[in-house]
Amino acid sequence: MSIIVLGTVALDTVKTPEGRRHNLLGGSAAHFSLAARFFTDVNLVAIVGEDFPGKHINFLHKKGIILTSLIKGNGKTFRWSGEYKGDLNTALTLSTELGVLSIFKPTIPEHQKKIENVFLANVDPEIQMHLLKSMHRPKLVGLDSMNYWIHNKRQDLVRLLKDVDIYVANDQEARDLSGEHNLIKAARALRRLGPRFIVIKKGEHGVLFYCDKFIFSYPAYPVEHVVDPTGAGDTFAGGFMGYLAQAGKINGKTLKKAIIYGTILSSFNVEGFGIERIARLTKKDIHSRLNKFRNILAF
Amino acid sequence: MSIIVLGTVALDTVKTPEGRRHNLLGGSAAHFSLAARFFTDVNLVAIVGEDFPGKHINFLHKKGIILTSLIKGNGKTFRWSGEYKGDLNTALTLSTELGVLSIFKPTIPEHQKKIENVFLANVDPEIQMHLLKSMHRPKLVGLDSMNYWIHNKRQDLVRLLKDVDIYVANDQEARDLSGEHNLIKAARALRRLGPRFIVIKKGEHGVLFYCDKFIFSYPAYPVEHVVDPTGAGDTFAGGFMGYLAQAGKINGKTLKKAIIYGTILSSFNVEGFGIERIARLTKKDIHSRLNKFRNILAF
Numbered sequence: 351m352s353i354i355v356l357g358t359v360a361l362d363t364v365k366t367p368e369g370r371r372h373n374l375l376g377g378s379a380a381h382f383s384l385a386a387r388f389f390t391d392v393n394l395v396a397i398v399g400e401d402f403p404g405k406h407i408n409f410l411h412k413k414g415i416i417l418t419s420l421i422k423g424n425g426k427t428f429r430w431s432g433e434y435k436g437d438l439n440t441a442l443t444l445s446t447e448l449g450v451l452s453i454f455k456p457t458i459p460e461h462q463k464k465i466e467n468v469f470l471a472n473v474d475p476e477i478q479m480h481l482l483k484s485m486h487r488p489k490l491v492g493l494d495s496m497n498y499w500i501h502n503k504r505q506d507l508v509r510l511l512k513d514v515d516i517y518v519a520n521d522q523e524a525r526d527l528s529g530e531h532n533l534i535k536a537a538r539a540l541r542r543l544g545p546r547f548i549v550i551k552k553g554e555h556g557v558l559f560y561c562d563k564f565i566f567s568y569p570a571y572p573v574e575h576v577v578d579p580t581g582a583g584d585t586f587a588g589g590f591m592g593y594l595a596q597a598g599k600i601n602g603k604t605l606k607k608a609i610i611y612g613t614i615l616s617s618f619n620v621e622g623f624g625i626e627r628i629a630r631l632t633k634k635d636i637h638s639r640l641n642k643f644r645n646i647l648a649f
Numbered sequence: 650m651s652i653i654v655l656g657t658v659a660l661d662t663v664k665t666p667e668g669r670r671h672n673l674l675g676g677s678a679a680h681f682s683l684a685a686r687f688f689t690d691v692n693l694v695a696i697v698g699e700d701f702p703g704k705h706i707n708f709l710h711k712k713g714i715i716l717t718s719l720i721k722g723n724g725k726t727f728r729w730s731g732e733y734k735g736d737l738n739t740a741l742t743l744s745t746e747l748g749v750l751s752i753f754k755p756t757i758p759e760h761q762k763k764i765e766n767v768f769l770a771n772v773d774p775e776i777q778m779h780l781l782k783s784m785h786r787p788k789l790v791g792l793d794s795m796n797y798w799i800h801n802k803r804q805d806l807v808r809l810l811k812d813v814d815i816y817v818a819n820d821q822e823a824r825d826l827s828g829e830h831n832l833i834k835a836a837r838a839l840r841r842l843g844p845r846f847i848v849i850k851k852g853e854h855g856v857l858f859y860c861d862k863f864i865f866s867y868p869a870y871p872v873e874h875v876v877d878p879t880g881a882g883d884t885f886a887g888g889f890m891g892y893l894a895q896a897g898k899i900n901g902k903t904l905k906k907a908i909i910y911g912t913i914l915s916s917f918n919v920e921g922f923g924i925e926r927i928a929r930l931t932k933k934d935i936h937s938r939l940n941k942f943r944n945i946l947a948f
Contacts, residue, residue: 436830531735534873554832555854556868566945569855569866574833606948646865647946649905 352391352416353595354462355382356481357471357494357584358451359396359406359420362624363431366438368577374624375406376430378471378494381581383415384628385588385615386469388636389596392588393462395419395481397454399427409629419458423450438576438620439553456481467595470514471584472496475506482513490600492516492591493545494583500527508543517545518587524550533558534565547605549590551583557609564602568609571617571643578623582616585628589615614639651690651715652894653761654681655780656770656793656883657750658695658705658719661923662730665737667876673923674705675729677770677793680880682714683927684887684914685768687935688895692761694718694780696753698726708928718757722749737875737919738852755780766894769813770883771795774805781812789899791815791890792844793882799826807842816844817886823849832857833864846904848889850882856908863901867908870916870942877922881915884927888914913938 357379363372383392393416398407400422411417426449432441454477466489470478478493493514499507500523507527511517517540525531528539537548537560548560554576559566590612597604614636621627656678662671678695685691692715697706699721710716725748731740753776765788769777777792792813798806799822806826810816816839824830827838836847836859847859853875858865889911896903913935920926 532873532875534871552854555851556866558871564945565871567855567868567871568946569868572833572857572864572866574831576831603948610948644948646863647867647948649902649909649943649946 351467351595351598352393352465353386353467353469353591354393354395354458354465354485355379355386355469355471355588356395356456356478357382357473358428359394359398359402360428360430361402362580363429364578364580364623365433366578366623367434367436369623371578371623373403375409376581376624377428378473378581378584380410381584381619381625381628382469382471382588382591383410384413384625385585385612385619386592386595387414388589388615388631388633389592389611390467391416392592393419393465395456395458395462397421397423397450397456399423399425399450402427413629419456419462423453425450425453432580434579438579441580456484458484466490467591468492469587469591470494470510471587475499475503475510479506479510482510490515490594492518492587494518494587495523497523497526512544514545516547516549516591517543518549518551518583518590520551520553520583524548534560537565549609551586553579553582557586557613559605559609561605566606566609568613568647571613571639572646573617573620576620579620580624582619585619586612586616588612610640610643611636614643650766650894650897651692651764652685652766652768652890653692653694653757653764653784654678654685654768654770654887655694655755655777656681656768656772657727658693658697658701659727659729660701661879662728663877663879663922664732665877665922666733666735668922670877670922672702674708675880675923676727677772677880677883679709680883680918680924680927681768681770681887681890682709683712683924684884684911684918685891685894686713687888687914687930687932688891688910689766690715691891692718692764694755694757694761696720696722696749696755698722698724698749701726712928718755718761722752724749724752731879733878737878740879755783757783765789766890767791768886768890769793769809770886774798774802774809778805778809781809789814789893791817791886793817793886794822796822796825811843813844815846815848815890816842817848817850817882817889819850819852819882823847833859836864848908850885852878852881856885856912858904858908860904865905865908867912867946870912870938872916872919875919878919879923881918884918885911885915887911909939909942910935913942
């Protein structure tokens with residue numbers, strides 16, 4: 351089954367200990383789509399500006415991502431610039447230019463409203479709500495957010511979470527929104543806000559999964575050479591949701607497998623700047639690393 | 650096969666968000682022994698002062714730990730006092746009173762010098778070296794240290810590591826001693842100092858294992874109610890080395906199993922103050938949690 355993802359498509363400028371890159375293709379929906387496409391048809395909903403390079407559009411198209419609802423607005427593309435130091439876990443945002451994102455109200459054609467798997471990647475919760483309301487009968491709704499919205503649009507986010515099945519957060523976001531430090535307690539508190547499934551991404555430390563029936567904890571796939579972690583969380587979400595959409599059913603087995611695919615996809619993502627590594631990734635690469643990971647974890 | 654462990658036996662005073670306890674039985678060798686005893690005969694080498702409560706000696710004795718080389722010196726027992734805040738990963742040391750530890754030169758009887766499995770738990774590297782030199786033909790030597798020695802007796806520690814098979818460090822220590830931030834790179838650098846096996850403990854984030862042939866990464870067992878993390882690393886080392894001593898051979902399978910036992914033992918340790926939880930732990934508890942962990946990790 352196909353999936354629809356709402357989020358940002360951006361031009362990123364990043365600096366990491368490995369170097370500096372300007373105007374990379376980035377954004378939550380771009381990273382998500384490029385991971386989810388390995389599992390399912392991906393319908394991307396986002397806005398770019400008049401300055402958005404045609405080569406990025408062509409690239410997404412060539413990767414099979416459905417761009418019907420990637421619209422071009424009057425103005426500039428959303429830009430983010432950030433830097434990673436020493437420990438590559440946390441980005442220092444240097445600048446954010448909203449551009450066309452500030453006027454974005456997603457409208458999608460009738461046939462896309464019927465898509466059953468929905469992912470609301472990181473963007474203003476009001477825009478997320480707007481898209482979710484236009485969907486007919488979503489079967490599985492996932493959501494990611496960020497600290498900015500947790501602090502500045504908490505009420506919108508909390509209202510939205512009531513209609514969400516899967517909340518994907520990083521550890522700091524989970525702590526901030528729940529007020530709990532211990533991540534299992536945090537997950538339990540977030541569960542009470544609505545979502546049946548809580549996925550807490552801990553960067554290089556892996557993932558904690560929580561639902562009423564079970565708790566899973568997985569390490570990250572060990573990556574020696576981290577080049578740029580930008581988009582790792584969105585890539586994880588793309589692998590995770592993409593696999594669930596493909597599997598078509600949710601149980602302990604498919605949820606575990608989804609976490610593992612998300613983990614593997616994001617381990618590739620951090621090995622290059624922006625979408626560099628994911629762009630030339632093959633299914634064979636994914637399955638080879640998946641098997642290595644299985645061997646590591648079996649005892 | 651039996652094991653001999655050198656380290657501290659201490660009186661700990663700790664404060665955590667869960668409460669405060671005074672003069673708990675603690676110390677690296679005490680925590681190590683109480684975990685390793687589930688797998689093998691444990692010979693403890695340490696010094697306590699005249700003020701050391703007889704009840705603690707009786708307790709260790711009743712747990713089957715061989716106390717031939719637990720000597721009583723003229724002076725006070727080593728005392729440590731620390732506090733854990735918010736995130737329970739890092740202890741803030743409030744005070745350290747060396748007491749009899751400052752005059753400790755371990756001497757052990759002839760029959761203990763023949764023991765093949767040796768663990769040098771955290772204590773002054775000169776004391777560790779002194780014991781190691783007195784051993785006849787150790788087959789497997791493990792070592793733990795701490796930041797204080799890395800910064801103040803680096804040369805002694807580095808010299809000692811040449812004769813060590815397994816270096817067990819926490820993430821910060823591994824980074825400090827290697828000068829590398831990425832933990833795989835850090836492990837590779839530590840490997841060049843001598844030890845064939847590098848075990849990096851990441852607290853609530855699990856363990857990274859490195860050797861020339863393979864790298865393993867495991868999450869911690871998810872613990873919701875962390876009471877006091879003191880001794881978790883030593884408990885891990887006790888489960889890890891104890892299992893290897895029992896297994897009698899080293900390969901990918903036994904190393905993984907050793908890490909898992911270390912992980913499980915330390916997950917119990919943090920659920921009570923000091924040695925409280927480990928004191929009433931049974932083999933059945935251990936195996937039941939081990940099976941849960943296996944189910945979590947299988948996919």
